[in-house]
Amino acid sequence: MPALPWTVPNPPPRDAEVHVFASRFETRSLWGAVRFLARTPAVWRQAGRAPGAYGAALKAQPLRRTFWTLSAWESADALKAFARSGAHRPASRQLAAQMRDVTFATWQTSGDRLPVSWAEAERRLR
Template sequence: MPDMPWTTPTAPAPAPAPDAEVYVMASRFETKTLLGALRFALKSPAIVFQIRKAPGAHGAALRGRVGSRTFLTLSAWESRDALYRFARSEPHRSNSRAAAAFMKESAFTFWTAPASDLPITWEEAERRLAAEQARY
């Protein structure tokens, strides 16, 4: 599965001011099986499309490694509430509940950053995910 590079929303929303703070989320998912990874990969484009139209979204990216059954997501939001509204909306809500059945491991990390840091790099996301996992 090719990476889906950082994409900004298509919904008519103003870009954040460079000095504004954005709420960032990075996640890492590992599926139990290759079939689970294929299912995750097939559902991913719908979620990325949903983010592109989600109120409060400032951008998102996906890195998928089907062969190793691992996926990374990265997104930036105008607020924590905007992210949570997205997570509770369809199709994300249903897809994430269904994915729980074939997920081996999941990790999440959240932080704020100046909008001028967008797009957030994969290196930064992976560093923060590793630090979060080291805490446990």
Template structure:
């Protein structure tokens, strides 16, 4: 599956501060990676409709069993409302059965800096993984 490029569900004012989250998921098996992949389009679709969503992208490396997500939100509460809603909530719970490792990082930027590039997201995720 190719990457799902950055899309902007709703634009924020360029000088508004937005809440960014990047995540890295590694599945324990290739079968788990395919299970993750099958759920991804529905979750991305949900994000594109979520109130307060200002951007979303996915990088899928199925045969490496690694997935990266990148999203921008109006604020922390908008992200949390999305995470607690369906189908994300059920999918996230089910994924724990086949996940090897998950890493998350969050920061804020001015909306005019969107979209965030993968290099920045991966740098921040790597810093988060070495912080433990």
């Protein structure tokens, strides 16, 4: 699973202000990368049903133990509700000890600028 393409569970209004979230995770070991991948399908399904989710994507380099996520939300509160519930909550807690490096970035954009490019996400994560 090298990547999960941009998926749109709920199209945003074109003129809506959108909360974008990007993350980069590097695991301490290949075992940590395997554990990350094992939890991905359940979290991906949750994102596809999450209220306020406007889009999500995942890029993975498991042999390099590195993963990126990119998502767009109706609001910061919608993102927080997603992160604190469903499959995401236990996955993030169980994987915390596996992480070597974690970086997050958030910013606002308009709905008509989705999907955000990976280049833009990576620039903001630097």
